[in-house]
Structure formats: C-alpha cells, structure tokens
Amino acid sequence: MTTTDFALSTQGLGVTYGKFVALADMDLNIRRNTVHSIIGPNGAGKTTMFHALTGRVMPSSGSITLNGKDITHIRDDERVRHGIARSFQVTSLFPTLPVAENLRLAAQGKTPWQALAPWRSAESNRAALNTAAEVMERLRLTGVAHRPAGELSHGQQRRLEVGMAMASHPSVILMDEPTSGMGVEDIEEMKALIRDLGQDHTVLFIEHNMGIVMNISDTITVMRLGRKLVEGTPATVRADPEVQRAYLGNMITGDIA
C-alpha cells in the first residue's frame, strides 16, 4: 500500500492541553473511499483528534497529510478548500432559511454573512445552486427544498447537516456521532447514507453505537487514553482481547455486515 492510497493520514500526531496529553503518537491511515470509524471510552481523545484534523486545535507534535499534502499548519478554512469537511450538529443550520438556501450558502464556502454579500458573483451563485440541487437529490431532501430547515424532522435535519459538509465537495468527511439522539428509523437511514458516501468519499466518524460501527465500518480504530489501542476490521476489533478489556467486556456487540 502506498501513501497515495490514503486520503488522510497522521504521523505521530499529538495534542496537549496545558500539561495534559490528550492525544499522543497517533499514526492514522485512512484509505480512500472507505468508511472508517473511531471508537473508544469517554475521554479517549476522539474529539481532540477531530479538532486537530480540522484545524480547530493545533497539534503539539506530528503532522497531518490530506491527499498527499501536508496540512498540519494550514488554517481551518483553508483545510476545507483542500478537501476536508466536518459535519456539525444542527448548529450549522439556519433554521429560518429554506433547505436549498442553507446548502447554497454552504456551497459558497463562506460564512453565511459573507455569502449574503452583494458582491457575490452570478457565476459562483449558479455553481452553488447546482451543488445544492445535487446534494438534496443524494440526501433525499429535494421534496423539502423550500421548507425552512427548522421545520424539518429530526432525521431530515441530521441529513441536512451532512449535506452542509458535502456542499464543499470534500474528499474526506468527518462526522462526530452522526446517529446520536436518533430513533431507530433515522438511524437506519443515516447508516445507509454513510455507506453510500463511502462509495465516492472517505468517511471518518466517531460513534458510540457499536451496532452501527460493526455494521458499516471498513476499518475501526480503537482509542484509549489518547492513544491508538487497536485497529482493524470489525471482526478483528471485536475479537481483540485488549478491546474487550477496554470496554470491560461489554458494549462490543452488534452485527458485522
């Protein structure tokens, strides 16, 4: 396997908060167009790693490579332009604006207030409208294109959040607990969506629901105390004695696809 097989990788990545080491020596290799999940007990450093990948926190050591380019010292908004996007929960949506408008603004890759500025070019607007239409089609939101985002069902809102990330045409999409707080039906829909995205995107997600993790991941990285504990296929991870111990022998349930 060569480095070009990886959409995203980290080399010895570390993050400290003051003297506290939240992430240490993290070597991560995310294969292109796969679904890769990150699991681990509370406080394992999963969110910290996402923050480092998106540029929200600066690593204290190591480096990050996105599609062959070193992005370690690139600003968060620049990273989006290089092809990494994070799906945020609800907070990224404008509840009073229609679904299509939310996506158009996201597609323009600016803060909403910048995107509303009058100097926006007609050309960029047309491209953004096309992107919004494509994303709605893929996420089965076309039927609610003109509804204010705040009036959508919970499941639709969560799909729209993913759409907001997709609108920047990322190669890598990061999702932090994409199914948290969802009912059974919405979970099934989100699982199908993540699998579908994995066909032509690289999806990296943090998840506590082991059923989902075991079911849709190509690869799982298990973290504990800021470090990588085990990595492998769902079957490998589930059978690993270290993982069983980390989870006190429970929680590693769920079907393997």
Ligand SMILES: Nc1ncnc2c1ncn2[C@@H]1O[C@H](COP(=O)(O)OP(=O)(O)OP(=O)(O)O)[C@@H](O)[C@H]1O
């Ligand atoms: N801004 C911060 N300042 C100091 N310590 C922090 C900060 N953010 C996180 N931590 C600590 O770093 C450790 C890792 O936290 P992090 O949120 O990355 O874990 P996590 O694996 O995402 O956990 P959870 O599953 O509970 O979300 C925790 O011990 C946490 O208390």
